[in-house]
Amino acid sequence: MAWSTRELAELAGTSLRAVRHYHDEGLLPEPPRSSNGYKHYGVRHLIQLMHIRRLVDLGVPLAEIPTLDPSTDSYREVLEALASETTAEIDRLVKVRGEITQLLEVPGAWEMSSGTTGSTDGDFLTVLSRVLDEDSLQAWQRVGESIPDSQVLADFENLPEEASAEMREDVAARMADAVRDGLAAAPELDDPGFGEGTSRSLGTRSIGEALAELYSPAQLRVLVRCHELLSAE
Template identity: 95%
Template structure:
Protein backbone atom coordinates (compact mmCIF):
# COMPACT_ATOMS: atom_id res chain seq x y z
CA UNK A 1 0.00 0.00 0.00
CA UNK A 2 1.31 3.46 -0.86
CA UNK A 3 -0.21 6.91 -0.46
CA UNK A 4 0.85 10.20 -1.93
CA UNK A 5 1.57 13.17 0.32
CA UNK A 6 -1.83 14.65 -0.48
CA UNK A 7 -3.61 11.37 0.28
CA UNK A 8 -1.72 10.95 3.55
CA UNK A 9 -2.64 14.48 4.62
CA UNK A 10 -6.28 13.86 3.75
CA UNK A 11 -6.40 10.60 5.70
CA UNK A 12 -4.79 12.21 8.75
CA UNK A 13 -7.06 15.26 8.60
CA UNK A 14 -4.25 17.72 8.06
CA UNK A 15 -2.70 19.74 5.24
CA UNK A 16 0.11 19.26 2.76
CA UNK A 17 1.88 22.19 4.37
CA UNK A 18 1.69 20.55 7.80
CA UNK A 19 3.11 17.26 6.51
CA UNK A 20 6.02 19.09 4.88
CA UNK A 21 6.58 21.09 8.05
CA UNK A 22 6.72 17.91 10.14
CA UNK A 23 9.30 16.56 7.70
CA UNK A 24 11.36 19.74 8.05
CA UNK A 25 11.18 19.53 11.85
CA UNK A 26 12.30 15.91 11.84
CA UNK A 27 9.04 14.69 13.35
CA UNK A 28 7.95 12.59 10.39
CA UNK A 29 10.56 10.52 8.53
CA UNK A 30 10.80 10.85 4.79
CA UNK A 31 9.20 7.90 2.96
CA UNK A 32 10.81 6.01 0.11
CA UNK A 33 10.33 7.39 -3.37
CA UNK A 34 9.29 5.65 -6.52
CA UNK A 35 11.35 5.69 -9.68
CA UNK A 36 9.55 8.82 -10.81
CA UNK A 37 10.46 10.64 -7.58
CA UNK A 38 7.05 10.59 -5.90
CA UNK A 39 6.87 9.86 -2.18
CA UNK A 40 5.13 6.68 -1.13
CA UNK A 41 3.73 6.67 2.40
CA UNK A 42 2.67 3.58 4.30
CA UNK A 43 0.59 2.73 7.36
CA UNK A 44 3.45 3.51 9.75
CA UNK A 45 3.65 7.04 8.38
CA UNK A 46 -0.09 7.51 8.79
CA UNK A 47 -0.02 6.25 12.40
CA UNK A 48 2.95 8.47 13.23
CA UNK A 49 1.37 11.51 11.57
CA UNK A 50 -1.87 10.97 13.48
CA UNK A 51 0.11 10.70 16.72
CA UNK A 52 1.90 13.97 15.97
CA UNK A 53 -1.42 15.65 15.16
CA UNK A 54 -2.92 14.40 18.40
CA UNK A 55 -0.05 15.72 20.51
CA UNK A 56 -0.13 19.07 18.71
CA UNK A 57 -3.89 19.33 19.24
CA UNK A 58 -3.33 18.63 22.95
CA UNK A 59 -0.92 21.54 23.12
CA UNK A 60 2.45 19.78 23.12
CA UNK A 61 5.05 22.11 21.54
CA UNK A 62 6.53 20.74 18.33
CA UNK A 63 10.03 21.08 19.76
CA UNK A 64 9.20 18.59 22.53
CA UNK A 65 7.59 15.92 20.37
CA UNK A 66 10.81 14.28 19.04
CA UNK A 67 12.01 13.59 22.59
CA UNK A 68 8.72 12.09 23.74
CA UNK A 69 8.84 8.34 24.10
CA UNK A 70 5.45 6.90 25.16
CA UNK A 71 7.30 4.37 27.33
CA UNK A 72 9.36 7.01 29.15
CA UNK A 73 8.46 8.84 32.37
CA UNK A 74 8.92 12.20 30.61
CA UNK A 75 6.01 11.36 28.30
CA UNK A 76 3.68 10.97 31.26
CA UNK A 77 5.05 14.10 32.94
CA UNK A 78 4.36 16.21 29.86
CA UNK A 79 0.81 14.92 29.59
CA UNK A 80 0.17 15.40 33.32
CA UNK A 81 1.37 19.00 33.03
CA UNK A 82 -0.97 19.52 30.09
CA UNK A 83 -3.82 18.00 32.10
CA UNK A 84 -3.17 20.48 34.93
CA UNK A 85 -3.08 23.41 32.51
CA UNK A 86 -6.29 22.20 30.90
CA UNK A 87 -8.00 21.93 34.28
CA UNK A 88 -7.00 25.50 35.11
CA UNK A 89 -8.28 26.70 31.74
CA UNK A 90 -11.58 24.88 32.25
CA UNK A 91 -11.98 26.58 35.64
CA UNK A 92 -11.29 29.95 34.02
CA UNK A 93 -13.82 29.28 31.28
CA UNK A 94 -16.44 28.25 33.85
CA UNK A 95 -15.99 31.64 35.51
CA UNK A 96 -16.28 33.35 32.11
CA UNK A 97 -19.42 31.35 31.32
CA UNK A 98 -21.00 32.28 34.65
CA UNK A 99 -20.19 35.97 34.12
CA UNK A 100 -21.73 35.85 30.64
CA UNK A 101 -24.84 34.20 32.08
CA UNK A 102 -25.05 36.93 34.72
CA UNK A 103 -24.76 39.64 32.08
CA UNK A 104 -27.53 37.99 30.06
CA UNK A 105 -29.80 37.75 33.10
CA UNK A 106 -28.92 41.16 34.54
CA UNK A 107 -27.81 43.50 31.73
CA UNK A 108 -27.18 46.25 34.26
CA UNK A 109 -24.21 44.35 35.67
CA UNK A 110 -22.36 45.06 32.42
CA UNK A 111 -22.46 48.73 33.28
CA UNK A 112 -20.63 48.09 36.54
CA UNK A 113 -18.03 45.82 34.99
CA UNK A 114 -17.39 48.15 32.06
CA UNK A 115 -17.12 51.30 34.12
CA UNK A 116 -19.86 53.06 32.15
CA UNK A 117 -22.61 53.12 34.72
CA UNK A 118 -23.76 56.65 34.11
CA UNK A 119 -24.07 56.82 37.91
CA UNK A 120 -21.51 58.71 39.97
CA UNK A 121 -21.74 56.25 42.86
CA UNK A 122 -21.58 53.33 40.43
CA UNK A 123 -18.49 54.75 38.75
CA UNK A 124 -16.84 55.28 42.13
CA UNK A 125 -17.63 51.69 43.10
CA UNK A 126 -16.04 50.54 39.85
CA UNK A 127 -12.83 52.35 40.82
CA UNK A 128 -12.97 50.75 44.28
CA UNK A 129 -13.33 47.33 42.65
CA UNK A 130 -9.98 47.90 40.94
CA UNK A 131 -8.02 48.97 44.02
CA UNK A 132 -9.55 47.31 47.10
CA UNK A 133 -9.19 43.66 48.01
CA UNK A 134 -12.32 41.52 47.97
CA UNK A 135 -13.01 41.73 51.73
CA UNK A 136 -12.82 45.52 51.79
CA UNK A 137 -14.88 45.85 48.61
CA UNK A 138 -17.63 43.63 49.97
CA UNK A 139 -17.59 45.58 53.24
CA UNK A 140 -18.07 48.80 51.28
CA UNK A 141 -20.98 47.25 49.39
CA UNK A 142 -22.61 46.14 52.64
CA UNK A 143 -22.40 49.65 54.05
CA UNK A 144 -24.13 51.02 50.97
CA UNK A 145 -26.81 48.35 51.05
CA UNK A 146 -27.48 48.94 54.75
CA UNK A 147 -28.38 52.62 54.41
CA UNK A 148 -32.03 52.86 55.51
CA UNK A 149 -32.62 56.41 54.30
CA UNK A 150 -32.72 56.38 50.51
CA UNK A 151 -33.74 60.02 50.50
CA UNK A 152 -30.43 61.19 51.91
CA UNK A 153 -28.63 59.47 49.04
CA UNK A 154 -30.90 61.20 46.54
CA UNK A 155 -30.35 64.54 48.27
CA UNK A 156 -26.60 64.02 48.18
CA UNK A 157 -26.63 63.01 44.51
CA UNK A 158 -28.75 66.04 43.57
CA UNK A 159 -26.94 68.49 45.82
CA UNK A 160 -26.54 71.73 43.86
CA UNK A 161 -23.07 73.18 43.51
CA UNK A 162 -24.27 76.40 45.10
CA UNK A 163 -25.72 74.56 48.11
CA UNK A 164 -25.65 76.67 51.26
CA UNK A 165 -23.64 75.73 54.32
CA UNK A 166 -26.88 74.90 56.12
CA UNK A 167 -27.98 72.54 53.35
CA UNK A 168 -24.59 70.82 53.27
CA UNK A 169 -24.61 70.43 57.06
CA UNK A 170 -28.08 68.89 56.96
CA UNK A 171 -27.13 66.34 54.30
CA UNK A 172 -23.84 65.52 56.05
CA UNK A 173 -25.57 64.95 59.40
CA UNK A 174 -28.23 62.72 57.86
CA UNK A 175 -25.64 60.80 55.87
CA UNK A 176 -23.52 60.21 58.98
CA UNK A 177 -26.60 58.89 60.76
CA UNK A 178 -27.46 56.67 57.78
CA UNK A 179 -24.04 54.99 57.50
CA UNK A 180 -23.14 54.81 61.20
CA UNK A 181 -24.46 51.31 61.86
CA UNK A 182 -23.16 49.97 58.56
CA UNK A 183 -19.66 51.24 59.24
CA UNK A 184 -19.74 49.79 62.75
CA UNK A 185 -20.44 46.40 61.19
CA UNK A 186 -17.61 46.79 58.68
CA UNK A 187 -14.33 46.94 60.65
CA UNK A 188 -12.47 46.05 57.44
CA UNK A 189 -12.89 49.66 56.35
CA UNK A 190 -10.96 50.97 59.37
CA UNK A 191 -7.82 49.82 57.58
CA UNK A 192 -8.90 48.70 54.10
CA UNK A 193 -6.83 46.20 52.21
CA UNK A 194 -5.77 46.74 48.63
CA UNK A 195 -5.90 44.33 45.75
CA UNK A 196 -3.00 42.19 44.67
CA UNK A 197 -0.54 44.28 42.70
CA UNK A 198 -2.00 47.57 43.99
CA UNK A 199 0.20 49.41 46.47
CA UNK A 200 -1.37 51.32 49.33
CA UNK A 201 0.01 54.56 47.89
CA UNK A 202 -1.52 53.94 44.45
CA UNK A 203 -4.80 52.72 45.92
CA UNK A 204 -5.17 55.70 48.24
CA UNK A 205 -4.26 58.17 45.51
CA UNK A 206 -6.65 56.54 43.04
CA UNK A 207 -9.55 56.76 45.49
CA UNK A 208 -8.78 60.41 46.14
CA UNK A 209 -8.57 61.21 42.44
CA UNK A 210 -11.83 59.39 41.78
CA UNK A 211 -13.59 61.37 44.50
CA UNK A 212 -12.24 64.65 43.14
CA UNK A 213 -13.25 63.82 39.57
CA UNK A 214 -16.67 62.31 40.20
CA UNK A 215 -18.11 64.55 42.91
CA UNK A 216 -18.75 68.28 42.95
CA UNK A 217 -17.01 70.59 45.44
CA UNK A 218 -20.26 70.83 47.41
CA UNK A 219 -20.57 67.04 47.59
CA UNK A 220 -16.93 66.71 48.64
CA UNK A 221 -17.53 69.17 51.47
CA UNK A 222 -20.45 67.02 52.60
CA UNK A 223 -18.29 63.89 52.55
CA UNK A 224 -15.56 65.61 54.54
CA UNK A 225 -18.09 66.88 57.08
CA UNK A 226 -19.71 63.45 57.32
CA UNK A 227 -16.30 61.95 58.08
CA UNK A 228 -15.68 64.60 60.74
CA UNK A 229 -19.00 63.84 62.43
CA UNK A 230 -18.33 60.11 62.49
CA UNK A 231 -14.75 60.56 63.70
CA UNK A 232 -15.87 62.80 66.56
CA UNK A 233 -18.05 60.07 68.06
Protein backbone atom coordinates in the same frame (compact mmCIF):
# COMPACT_ATOMS: atom_id res chain seq x y z
CA MET B 1 -1.78 0.08 -1.80
CA ALA B 2 0.07 3.30 -0.86
CA TRP B 3 -1.35 6.78 -0.29
CA SER B 4 -0.27 10.07 -1.81
CA THR B 5 0.60 13.05 0.37
CA ARG B 6 -2.81 14.58 -0.26
CA GLU B 7 -4.57 11.33 0.62
CA LEU B 8 -2.50 10.90 3.79
CA ALA B 9 -3.33 14.45 4.89
CA GLU B 10 -7.03 13.85 4.24
CA LEU B 11 -7.06 10.60 6.20
CA ALA B 12 -5.26 12.23 9.15
CA GLY B 13 -7.53 15.29 9.10
CA THR B 14 -4.75 17.75 8.41
CA SER B 15 -3.33 19.73 5.51
CA LEU B 16 -0.65 19.22 2.87
CA ARG B 17 1.22 22.15 4.33
CA ALA B 18 1.23 20.52 7.79
CA VAL B 19 2.55 17.21 6.42
CA ARG B 20 5.36 18.98 4.59
CA HIS B 21 6.16 21.01 7.70
CA TYR B 22 6.42 17.85 9.80
CA HIS B 23 8.82 16.45 7.22
CA ASP B 24 10.94 19.61 7.41
CA GLU B 25 11.00 19.40 11.22
CA GLY B 26 12.06 15.77 11.13
CA LEU B 27 8.92 14.59 12.92
CA LEU B 28 7.59 12.51 10.04
CA PRO B 29 10.04 10.38 8.05
CA GLU B 30 10.07 10.67 4.29
CA PRO B 31 8.31 7.73 2.59
CA PRO B 32 9.71 5.77 -0.33
CA ARG B 33 9.05 7.13 -3.80
CA SER B 34 7.86 5.38 -6.91
CA SER B 35 9.76 5.47 -10.18
CA ASN B 36 7.91 8.60 -11.21
CA GLY B 37 8.98 10.41 -8.01
CA TYR B 38 5.64 10.34 -6.18
CA LYS B 39 5.67 9.64 -2.46
CA HIS B 40 4.04 6.46 -1.23
CA TYR B 41 2.80 6.55 2.37
CA GLY B 42 1.83 3.47 4.36
CA VAL B 43 -0.10 2.68 7.53
CA ARG B 44 2.86 3.46 9.78
CA HIS B 45 3.07 6.96 8.32
CA LEU B 46 -0.63 7.52 8.93
CA ILE B 47 -0.43 6.32 12.54
CA GLN B 48 2.64 8.45 13.19
CA LEU B 49 1.03 11.51 11.59
CA MET B 50 -2.13 11.05 13.67
CA HIS B 51 0.04 10.78 16.80
CA ILE B 52 1.83 14.02 15.91
CA ARG B 53 -1.49 15.76 15.27
CA ARG B 54 -2.87 14.58 18.58
CA LEU B 55 0.12 15.89 20.52
CA VAL B 56 -0.04 19.20 18.65
CA ASP B 57 -3.76 19.52 19.41
CA LEU B 58 -3.00 18.88 23.09
CA GLY B 59 -0.57 21.79 23.06
CA VAL B 60 2.78 19.98 22.94
CA PRO B 61 5.37 22.20 21.21
CA LEU B 62 6.73 20.69 18.00
CA ALA B 63 10.27 20.91 19.31
CA GLU B 64 9.42 18.58 22.21
CA ILE B 65 7.62 15.90 20.21
CA PRO B 66 10.75 14.06 18.98
CA THR B 67 11.94 13.62 22.57
CA LEU B 68 8.65 12.27 23.92
CA ASP B 69 8.68 8.57 24.62
CA PRO B 70 5.50 7.12 26.20
CA SER B 71 7.64 4.69 28.21
CA THR B 72 9.53 7.47 30.03
CA ASP B 73 8.68 9.63 33.03
CA SER B 74 9.24 12.80 31.01
CA TYR B 75 6.33 11.87 28.76
CA ARG B 76 3.99 11.75 31.75
CA GLU B 77 5.44 14.95 33.19
CA VAL B 78 4.76 16.84 29.95
CA LEU B 79 1.16 15.62 29.86
CA GLU B 80 0.60 16.42 33.54
CA ALA B 81 1.90 19.95 32.95
CA LEU B 82 -0.48 20.31 30.00
CA ALA B 83 -3.33 19.03 32.17
CA SER B 84 -2.59 21.70 34.80
CA GLU B 85 -2.43 24.43 32.16
CA THR B 86 -5.71 23.20 30.68
CA THR B 87 -7.41 23.24 34.09
CA ALA B 88 -6.25 26.83 34.65
CA GLU B 89 -7.52 27.84 31.21
CA ILE B 90 -10.89 26.19 31.87
CA ASP B 91 -11.18 28.11 35.16
CA ARG B 92 -10.38 31.34 33.31
CA LEU B 93 -12.95 30.64 30.62
CA VAL B 94 -15.62 29.78 33.20
CA LYS B 95 -14.96 33.15 34.84
CA VAL B 96 -15.12 34.90 31.45
CA ARG B 97 -18.40 33.16 30.67
CA GLY B 98 -19.83 34.31 34.00
CA GLU B 99 -18.83 37.91 33.31
CA ILE B 100 -20.33 37.74 29.81
CA THR B 101 -23.56 36.35 31.27
CA GLN B 102 -23.65 39.20 33.76
CA LEU B 103 -23.21 41.78 31.00
CA LEU B 104 -25.94 40.11 28.95
CA GLU B 105 -28.33 40.13 31.89
CA VAL B 106 -27.48 43.71 32.90
CA PRO B 107 -26.39 45.64 29.77
CA GLY B 108 -23.77 48.22 30.56
CA ALA B 109 -22.89 46.71 33.93
CA TRP B 110 -19.30 47.08 35.11
CA GLU B 111 -17.18 44.58 36.97
CA MET B 112 -18.33 46.06 40.25
CA SER B 113 -21.81 47.38 40.96
CA SER B 114 -22.97 49.44 43.91
CA GLY B 115 -26.58 48.52 43.47
CA THR B 116 -27.54 52.19 43.02
CA THR B 117 -29.24 53.72 40.00
CA GLY B 118 -26.25 55.73 38.82
CA SER B 119 -22.88 54.78 37.39
CA THR B 120 -20.70 57.12 39.48
CA ASP B 121 -20.82 54.90 42.56
CA GLY B 122 -20.22 51.86 40.37
CA ASP B 123 -17.13 53.49 38.87
CA PHE B 124 -15.88 54.35 42.36
CA LEU B 125 -16.37 50.76 43.51
CA THR B 126 -14.47 49.57 40.45
CA VAL B 127 -11.50 51.69 41.56
CA LEU B 128 -11.84 50.33 45.09
CA SER B 129 -11.79 46.79 43.70
CA ARG B 130 -8.33 47.49 42.27
CA VAL B 131 -6.76 48.80 45.49
CA LEU B 132 -8.55 47.32 48.54
CA ASP B 133 -8.10 43.78 49.80
CA GLU B 134 -11.09 41.44 49.63
CA ASP B 135 -12.18 41.90 53.26
CA SER B 136 -12.19 45.69 53.05
CA LEU B 137 -13.95 45.69 49.68
CA GLN B 138 -16.69 43.37 50.93
CA ALA B 139 -17.09 45.52 54.04
CA TRP B 140 -17.53 48.61 51.87
CA GLN B 141 -20.15 46.83 49.77
CA ARG B 142 -22.01 45.69 52.88
CA VAL B 143 -22.23 49.27 54.07
CA GLY B 144 -23.74 50.33 50.75
CA GLU B 145 -26.22 47.45 50.76
CA SER B 146 -27.28 48.24 54.35
CA ILE B 147 -28.46 51.78 53.58
CA PRO B 148 -32.23 51.75 54.12
CA ASP B 149 -32.89 55.27 52.87
CA SER B 150 -32.64 55.24 49.09
CA GLN B 151 -33.89 58.85 49.00
CA VAL B 152 -30.75 60.20 50.63
CA LEU B 153 -28.68 58.45 47.96
CA ALA B 154 -30.79 60.02 45.24
CA ASP B 155 -30.50 63.44 46.89
CA PHE B 156 -26.73 63.04 47.14
CA GLU B 157 -26.46 61.93 43.53
CA ASN B 158 -28.57 64.86 42.28
CA LEU B 159 -27.02 67.46 44.57
CA PRO B 160 -26.66 70.66 42.52
CA GLU B 161 -23.34 72.43 42.22
CA GLU B 162 -24.82 75.53 43.81
CA ALA B 163 -26.33 73.64 46.75
CA SER B 164 -26.62 75.84 49.81
CA ALA B 165 -24.85 75.11 53.08
CA GLU B 166 -28.21 74.19 54.61
CA MET B 167 -28.95 71.70 51.82
CA ARG B 168 -25.50 70.13 52.13
CA GLU B 169 -25.87 69.88 55.91
CA ASP B 170 -29.24 68.18 55.55
CA VAL B 171 -27.94 65.59 53.07
CA ALA B 172 -24.79 64.98 55.17
CA ALA B 173 -26.81 64.45 58.35
CA ARG B 174 -29.23 62.04 56.67
CA MET B 175 -26.36 60.19 55.02
CA ALA B 176 -24.59 59.83 58.37
CA ASP B 177 -27.79 58.36 59.81
CA ALA B 178 -28.06 56.00 56.83
CA VAL B 179 -24.54 54.58 57.05
CA ARG B 180 -24.05 54.62 60.83
CA ASP B 181 -25.23 51.07 61.51
CA GLY B 182 -23.48 49.70 58.45
CA LEU B 183 -20.16 51.22 59.46
CA ALA B 184 -20.56 49.87 63.00
CA ALA B 185 -20.84 46.39 61.49
CA ALA B 186 -17.79 46.91 59.29
CA PRO B 187 -14.78 47.46 61.58
CA GLU B 188 -12.50 46.57 58.65
CA LEU B 189 -13.06 50.09 57.34
CA ASP B 190 -11.51 51.69 60.42
CA ASP B 191 -8.16 50.76 58.94
CA PRO B 192 -8.82 49.33 55.46
CA GLY B 193 -6.33 46.91 54.00
CA PHE B 194 -4.93 47.15 50.50
CA GLY B 195 -4.58 44.42 47.95
CA GLU B 196 -1.43 42.44 47.31
CA GLY B 197 0.99 44.52 45.29
CA THR B 198 -0.78 47.80 46.14
CA SER B 199 1.08 50.05 48.54
CA ARG B 200 -0.85 52.10 51.08
CA SER B 201 0.44 55.25 49.41
CA LEU B 202 -0.83 54.26 45.96
CA GLY B 203 -4.11 52.94 47.37
CA THR B 204 -4.84 56.07 49.38
CA ARG B 205 -3.90 58.36 46.50
CA SER B 206 -6.01 56.38 44.03
CA ILE B 207 -9.07 56.60 46.26
CA GLY B 208 -8.56 60.35 46.66
CA GLU B 209 -8.17 60.87 42.92
CA ALA B 210 -11.28 58.78 42.21
CA LEU B 211 -13.31 60.86 44.67
CA ALA B 212 -12.08 64.12 43.16
CA GLU B 213 -12.78 63.00 39.60
CA LEU B 214 -16.13 61.29 40.08
CA TYR B 215 -17.88 63.58 42.59
CA SER B 216 -18.67 67.27 42.41
CA PRO B 217 -17.25 69.79 44.90
CA ALA B 218 -20.67 69.99 46.56
CA GLN B 219 -20.83 66.21 46.92
CA LEU B 220 -17.30 66.10 48.31
CA ARG B 221 -18.26 68.69 50.94
CA VAL B 222 -21.17 66.48 51.94
CA LEU B 223 -18.88 63.44 52.23
CA VAL B 224 -16.41 65.38 54.37
CA ARG B 225 -19.22 66.68 56.60
CA CYS B 226 -20.70 63.19 56.90
CA HIS B 227 -17.31 61.89 58.04
CA GLU B 228 -17.05 64.70 60.59
CA LEU B 229 -20.48 63.91 62.03
CA LEU B 230 -19.65 60.21 62.38
CA SER B 231 -16.21 60.86 63.85
CA ALA B 232 -17.63 63.19 66.49
CA GLU B 233 -19.81 60.44 67.98
